[in-house]
Amino acid sequence: MIDTMFAALYGLVSSPHIMGLMLIAVIFGLLVGVTPGIGGKLSIAMAIPFVYGMDKVSGAVFLLTMHAVNGTSGQISSIMFGIPGDGDDAATTLDGYPLAKQGQAARALGASITASGVGGIIGAIVFAIMIPVLEPVILMFSPAEFFLIALLGISFIAFLSSGKKIVKGLIVGFYGLMLSTIGMDPITGTPRYAGDMLFLWDGVSLVTAVLALFAVPEMIALSTKGGAISAVPMDKGFNYQQLLSGVMDVPRHWWLVLRTSVIGAVIGMIPGLGGSTAAWLCYGHAVQSSKTPERFGKGAIEGVIAPETASNGKEGGSLLPTLFFGIPGSSGMAVLLGAFLILGIQPGATMVTQHLDLVWTLIWALVVGNLIAVGILLVVCRWVAVLTFVNGRYLVPFILVFVSLGCFVSDYQWQNLIILVLFSAIGYGFLRAGWPRSPFVIGLVLGGKAEASLNQALQLWGYSFFLRPISLVLIAMIVGLMVYAFYRNFRPHRANSSVGVNL
């Protein structure tokens, strides 16, 4: 394993092609992270068509790097203007913005960028340490368990992503599963729901579905709301000496950095608990473990470091269920999982038995990508912040052009454009009604695998596969999850304790 580990690192850094792609991915990811209205999920969805034709290592490294560094630049608007880009960054605002108001914006940025990078690297290390621990468990899984894991994944994410909206989340997940049945039936060869429409015989285009569910609704909403993130002028007292002092704050609080990164990585491993949970939990942990908790909320540097390490540390953790079980650890990972499947990367036990080199390459991509991102952002963060002044309405038409191009180029089928409009209507409905959308992608990407696993399990064991020991454990987990969700939903007059996850 040590050989594979270092061979992967050598393969990564010695390839100018991959390093060039990583550099592009870092720059693109950082710009997208700070730009209003374009989140990590959307950026991956838009980039999917452009990784067609790449080999799977290059494509996967490109997309993962872009996703991993997205959050690193997201906190700039939180600190400089007190306006969090998304839920992950809200905790950073509590102490980051007061620091900026005290004329220490550069220090807060230096600390948050470095903490974010270090968190990402430690998250990748935690993932690496977990591989030998999890290997025997993964190898015990058979088609029966993979079918149930797919169901568990959908219920888990529907449950955790939305608290009281579990039924809505499940409907969306089942809708994704239902659409995955469109196309040629794998056993009889019957074209299901496709009729004479040949372009549907291979199933619904994943790229089209992802763009329709995420990109188009977000753009319509962004244009409807309009405006830029920031209307506040930038702090004039920005200087690089302060920035360096912020960077040095991270090693000064190394014990907090280590703890919060590990907590973030572990939270990332639990599907559905996203960056918001990790960031807030670690912010609370920093307050509780501080000898001077009264400083928090007024500009404590630990209040910037803790949520940033945690929210980026979770990326390494969330890669684990995504790659080994096919259950995305977060909504961003759900879109990334779809992209991996398009690239020909099949999550599951084979990732350990046959593609461990790819796993290590992805772990190293997280580490190297974060290092590059920190290096670039520390130099250019001042100017990158200007992007938060861009009016969303200037971005919308360009992104819609990108979306339609991606949709066409993915299969070279004009019919995909019609599918895009139809699915976008449903996707916008989900967004407008506040329904979670991530379970759809999970249902769509896991649907084919679930069906294949179910067929294999039925052929091997008949319906008795439900009685296998691990199957029973998984069924118990699904039932327990449902019972708890419904109990939480229907208990009288209690405040909802849903997790505030931005899925």
Added chain:
Amino acid sequence: MKQLSFSTWLTFVMLAIFGTMVAMATQFPPNARFMPFVVGIPGIALCLLQLGMDLLRAPGNQLAENFQAASKAGVPANLVPEEEPEFGPHTVSGELTMWAYFVGFIAAVLVFGFYISVPVMLLSFLRRQAEASWKFALFLAVTATVVLYLMFGVLLRVQLFHGFLTPIVLRALGFEVS
């Protein structure tokens, strides 16, 4: 009569989708219809459950829930802002305009192809929605189309969709179209 929320209408739509797909699946051979049934029937049940929950929920509960969530987070009740909802009657016109742009753009791509539709859409959107000046909007539209051509047509050698009408017109004018 109780007014149905957007979410409830959406549940009806989902129920119709699941119902139609399950009904269509009855025509498939037994093995082929197994998975659509395994997914579609619970889908219908979930939609019915959601409809039951929506219709039984007393109006005004949402407001109470918002207050509960805020007070749980430690925000004093008098500080809970009465925020305008993100979507509602005040956004319908903007939403319809955006949908008109989007559907119109896709329709234009299908009829005229990318190279004609892209600059027209960019110009009209930037001018009317983003309120950019004519010069700036025209500059961005032309630049974006040139970049599009250089990237896809020259660099990647990808033939973008020409639309259904454009090739006919070009042929009628004596141009050769692949």
